[in-house]
Amino acid sequence: xxxxxxxxxxxxxxxxxxxxxxxxxxxxxxxxxxxxxxxxxxxxxxxxxxxxxxxxxxxxxxxxxxxxxxxxxxxxxxxxxxxxxxxxxxxxxxxxxxxxxxxxxxxxxxxxxxxxxxxxxxxxxxxxxxxxxxxxxxxxxxxxxxxxxxxxxxxxxxxxxxxxxxxxxxxxxxxxxxxxxxxxxxxxxxxxxxxxxxxxxxxxxxxxxxxxxxxxxxxxxxxxxxxxxxxxxxxxxxxxxxxxxxxxxxxxxxxxxxxxxxxxxxxxxxxxxxxxxxxxxxxxxxxxxxxxxxxxxxxxxxxxxxxxxxxxxxxxxxxxxxxxxxxxxxxxxxxxxxxxxxxxxxxxxxxxxxxxxxxxxxxxxxxxxxxxxxxxxxxxxxxxxxxxxxxxxxxxxxxxxxxxxxxxxxxxxxxxxxxxxxxxxxxxxxxxxx
Amino acid sequence: xxxxxxxxxxxxxxxxxxxxxxxxxxxxxxxxxxxxxxxxxxxxxxxxxxxxxxxxxxxxxxxxxxxxxxxxxxxxxxxxxxxxxxxxxxxxxxxxxxxxxxxxxxxxxxxxxxxxxxxxxxxxxxxxxxxxxxxxxxxxxxxxxxxxxxxxxxxxxxxxxxxxxxxxxxxxxxxxxxxxxxxxxxxxxxxxxxxxxxxxxxxxxxxxxxxxxxxxxxxxxxxxxxxxxxxxxxxxxxxxxxxxxxxxxxxxxxxx
Numbered sequence: 001x002x003x004x005x006x007x008x009x010x011x012x013x014x015x016x017x018x019x020x021x022x023x024x025x026x027x028x029x030x031x032x033x034x035x036x037x038x039x040x041x042x043x044x045x046x047x048x049x050x051x052x053x054x055x056x057x058x059x060x061x062x063x064x065x066x067x068x069x070x071x072x073x074x075x076x077x078x079x080x081x082x083x084x085x086x087x088x089x090x091x092x093x094x095x096x097x098x099x100x101x102x103x104x105x106x107x108x109x110x111x112x113x114x115x116x117x118x119x120x121x122x123x124x125x126x127x128x129x130x131x132x133x134x135x136x137x138x139x140x141x142x143x144x145x146x147x148x149x150x151x152x153x154x155x156x157x158x159x160x161x162x163x164x165x166x167x168x169x170x171x172x173x174x175x176x177x178x179x180x181x182x183x184x185x186x187x188x189x190x191x192x193x194x195x196x197x198x199x200x201x202x203x204x205x206x207x208x209x210x211x212x213x214x215x216x217x218x219x220x221x222x223x224x225x226x227x228x229x230x231x232x233x234x235x236x237x238x239x240x241x242x243x244x245x246x247x248x249x250x251x252x253x254x255x256x257x258x259x260x261x262x263x264x265x266x267x268x269x270x271x272x273x274x275x276x277x278x279x280x281x282x283x284x285x286x287x288x289x290x291x292x293x294x295x296x297x298x299x300x301x302x303x304x305x306x307x308x309x310x311x312x313x314x315x316x317x318x319x320x321x322x323x324x325x326x327x328x329x330x331x332x333x334x335x336x337x338x339x340x341x342x343x344x345x346x347x348x349x350x351x352x353x354x355x356x357x358x359x360x361x362x363x364x365x366x367x368x369x370x371x372x373x374x375x376x377x378x379x380x381x382x383x384x385x386x387x388x389x390x391x392x393x394x395x396x397x398x399x400x401x402x403x404x405x406x407x408x409x410x411x412x413x414x415x416x417x418x419x420x421x422x423x424x425x426x427x428x429x430x431x432x433x434x
Numbered sequence: 435x436x437x438x439x440x441x442x443x444x445x446x447x448x449x450x451x452x453x454x455x456x457x458x459x460x461x462x463x464x465x466x467x468x469x470x471x472x473x474x475x476x477x478x479x480x481x482x483x484x485x486x487x488x489x490x491x492x493x494x495x496x497x498x499x500x501x502x503x504x505x506x507x508x509x510x511x512x513x514x515x516x517x518x519x520x521x522x523x524x525x526x527x528x529x530x531x532x533x534x535x536x537x538x539x540x541x542x543x544x545x546x547x548x549x550x551x552x553x554x555x556x557x558x559x560x561x562x563x564x565x566x567x568x569x570x571x572x573x574x575x576x577x578x579x580x581x582x583x584x585x586x587x588x589x590x591x592x593x594x595x596x597x598x599x600x601x602x603x604x605x606x607x608x609x610x611x612x613x614x615x616x617x618x619x620x621x622x623x624x625x626x627x628x629x630x631x632x633x634x635x636x637x638x639x640x641x642x643x644x645x646x647x648x649x650x651x652x653x654x655x656x657x658x659x660x661x662x663x664x665x666x667x668x669x670x671x672x673x674x675x676x677x678x679x680x681x682x683x684x685x686x687x688x689x690x
Contacts, residue, residue, distance in 0.1 A: 389510035402526025
């Protein structure tokens with residue numbers, strides 16, 4: 001079952017420096033030793049990856065072209081001036097991208113960075129993502145096979161003015177193929193940056209995106225990372241984000257997931273210095289037979305850090321959501337302030353959520369809470385709205401929107417928040433809020 | 435406007451309303467008073483169509499139609515409004531959007547054109563002054579994080595915007611300080627017209643100093659024990675409810 005990726009590794013070995021070749025060899029070896037996980041693996045208990053394991057994905061074919069900037073319009077949030085790197089079928093598309101020279105910030109494709117920034121990549125690339133753990137074989141596959149993606153390097157003390165938009169599109173030629181996008185973000189001390197990483201389809205079907213993002217957030221730096229999974233409804237998506245935070249740094253993550261038939265999204269934050277803050281929020285909205293699994297891990301290594309987590313889900317039809325969130329507090333991490341919440345709204349009798357918020361605390365002076373709720377539409381609120389003349393169906397839709405909007409409100413970038421609010425409102429009401 | 439005849443209603447098999455008859459005409463204000471647990475709020479909720487109450491017998495005719503056959507939203511669209519005793523918080527829906535949706539649904543039901551956001555803002559601005567609320571509340575979620583007084587004033591704002599024919603105020607005075615009470619009462623008084631009517635449900639007489647009723651009814655143990663003019667409220671204030679219950683021989687059990 002794991003032979004397709006191994007064959008791909010044998011025949012189309014990607015280019016790169018010698019150190020990376022050795023890392024790739026080890027990653028492929030650990031994947032081959034472990035194979036794909038089964039539901040016996042605790043980290044995969046609620047998600048069976050066999051539909052991915054049993055499919056034979058070809059390396060994704062390059063696009064035959066034909067995509068123009070007009071095709072990007074639905075994905076740009078009306079912000080054509082944001083710097084953006086666009087990838088089609090896993091390959092950088094200079095024609096669709098828009099990268100002006102930005103003072104103090106390097107934004108380039110991974111393929112170019114491997115040639116032009118070898119020392120930066122040697123310091124940071126493959127340094128965060130675990131490829132040894134049998135639960136992490138998708139990261140290992142990505143490490144072995146990655147050939148393109150994005151590299152963002154924010155110099156010391158530099159604040160990026162606009163969000164940097166990474167748009168990964170799959171077109172009709174993506175069918176049956178797999179891509180291995182890789183993103184590296186290096187935020188030097190005191191810098192600030194916002195990255196929007198978006199996965200979407202323009203006609204693609206039955207493809208696999210297996211993405212890995214690594215970030216290093218230096219002393220006092222802030223990284224906002226918005227991840228949008230809007231793949232084709234019959235596609236597969238596995239994405240892993242691994243972030244290492246140094247002293248007094250802040251990491252804000254948002255995972256918006258509405259696409260793919262089967263998706264698994266991992267967000268891992270390691271707080272390696274005192275005074276850090278990590279905020280992990282997310283919203284998944286599923287229908288049909290979609291399955292979406294979020295696995296988050298926040299590891300507090302040092303004292304006086306905080307973490308906040310709010311994940312919300314709206315599940316309709318026979319969809320299946322999974323939230324598995326772990327907050328781990330090491331003995332040295334005194335005064336940790338952690339709060340973790342997962343709320344899910346079930347719109348159908350057949351929809352299902354498996355939620356597993358977990359705290360593992362080995363320090364004695366901490367303040368940590370976690371909780372999960374699973375519910376249906378609030379009947380009291382429903383009656384209140386109806387008593388004001390709003391018909392039953394409209395009131396239900398509006399309450400569903402409101403449930404989701406609570407977490408969207410945390411997004412500080414107006415165009416992005418409003419864009420996602422509009423998508424959400426249209427999904428539930430077919431009208432536009434104003 | 436509305437005729438209630440021998441209305442019985444229960445919740446979870448327990449009968450709360452045990453034969454209420456009441457008629458309110460256009461231009462009138464009726465007060466419904468009574469001890470805790472007498473069924474005042476139940477009547478208010480039943481008239482608004484709360485699904486938790488089962489009407490077991492009796493009739494309610496509103497402007498010639500069978501009110502009990504109508505869905506809650508149809509009642510609202512036909513001009514019935516309930517100011518809730520405990521207004522509901524709806525995080526994530528702005529007051530502006532909520533109010534405009536309700537306003538437009540009611541306009542649609544009346545065969546009138548819907549108001550766009552700008553037209554609607556004009557309408558609301560004038561009404562906000564009536565209840566002494568700031569327009570910044572329009573962008574906040576419905577009742578979320580509102581103080582008790584703000585929630586009650588928001589109910590009266592909704593009443594002012596939706597302009598019902600029959601407004602039921604369910605203990606709108608509870609939890610209000612005297613200034614807020616006066617604001618709310620002034621707002622209601624400005625909305626009184628010849629073609630609309632109010633049913634004011636209250637435990638205390640003090641609200642009726644400001645909203646002067648045409649008729650006062652005392653509800654005891656699910657029945658109207660006594661009706662009279664506005665002086666009945668003063669008498670109740672002075673003597674408490676015990677003399678009415680004693681006179682009716684229904685006992686104090688209903689007081690719990």
